[in-house]
Amino acid sequence: MDMDHGSGSGSSSAACKISMLWNWYTIDACFISKQWHIRSKGMFAGSCIGVILLVMSVELLRRLGKEYDASLYRQFYRRATASPHGSDGATLTFRATPLQQLVRAFIHACAFGAAYIVMLLAMYYNGYIIICIFIGAGLGKFVCDWLVVKINPDTLLEESGKKPGGIEETTLCCA
Numbered sequence: 001m002d003m004d005h006g007s008g009s010g011s012s013s014a015a016c017k018i019s020m021l022w023n024w025y026t027i028d029a030c031f032i033s034k035q036w037h038i039r040s041k042g043m044f045a046g047s048c049i050g051v052i053l054l055v056m057s058v059e060l061l062r063r064l065g066k067e068y069d070a071s072l073y074r075q076f077y078r079r080a081t082a083s084p085h086g087s088d089g090a091t092l093t094f095r096a097t098p099l100q101q102l103v104r105a106f107i108h109a110c111a112f113g114a115a116y117i118v119m120l121l122a123m124y125y126n127g128y129i130i131i132c133i134f135i136g137a138g139l140g141k142f143v144c145d146w147l148v149v150k151i152n153p154d155t156l157l158e159e160s161g162k163k164p165g166g167i168e169e170t171t172l173c174c175a
Helices: 041-082 098-122 127-144
Strands: 002-004 017-019 033-037
Touching: 041 098, 041 127, 098 127
Parallel strands: none
Antiparallel strands: 002 017
16 A cells, blocks of 8 residues: 655656555655655665654653753742741642743643654654664663652651552653
């Protein structure tokens, strides 16, 4: 079920090879648009490296969003402990400023957009590109989301009944 997306104008360039079935096309494969037409092994290698970096950037943006939220939380926590009302047991509510919310929304939109492009690339069912997506996800998690746990030995016995945390968000789109 190959689809010929060539120009049909009789030019010397080969037509794009696009298949809606699993494929291993390299030369003459096209992705996203006819301008992304692979004409050499070097172009394909560059595309594979670009896909890996794109997926790693999704992981980086996810981490950036978490770190920014944690920064806001620490800021709110400092304000709460400095507040005279913080010690009387009253519930304090803090809300992000419009600028802070705009930054949060921008980070989320960038991560969502990059993840959407990755999904579109996966829809070409090219085995090499899908393998590169997996490699990028693994490298992105390894580089951008290194697990650090801080444990206070004094409160360790008090918290022994708590279950350890696992994966908080399975995918960006379903969070």
